[in-house]
Amino acid sequence: MSRKILKQIFDNNTERLEISDSQFHEDSNKLDGAKEKFVQSLSESEKKLYDDICDLEGRVNAVSEFEHFAEGFRLGVALVADILYRK
Numbered sequence: 001m002s003r004k005i006l007k008q009i010f011d012n013n014t015e016r017l018e019i020s021d022s023q024f025h026e027d028s029n030k031l032d033g034a035k036e037k038f039v040q041s042l043s044e045s046e047k048k049l050y051d052d053i054c055d056l057e058g059r060v061n062a063v064s065e066f067e068h069f070a071e072g073f074r075l076g077v078a079l080v081a082d083i084l085y086r087k
Contacts, residue, residue: 006069007066
């Protein structure tokens with residue numbers, strides 16, 4: 001399967017992703033609060049540097065998430081193929 005098709009599937013699936021884990025939401029809220037408190041303590045130049053770091057981290061994480069998704073998808077297809085064509 002082409003990476004382009006996998007990317008389209010990934011992008012369409014992640015736009016509607018709803019995480020129902022309450023611990024995730026609690027931790028996410030704590031993280032947001034801690035980041036906000038941290039940013040308030042920075043100078044303007046430090047805020048810019050921090051924003052740049054966060055942007056880079058987000059891009060790296062997006063690529064990593066897609067690679068994990070693609071590998072899981074390939075493994076799932078291989079598993080189905082193995083089950084369907086097992087002799």
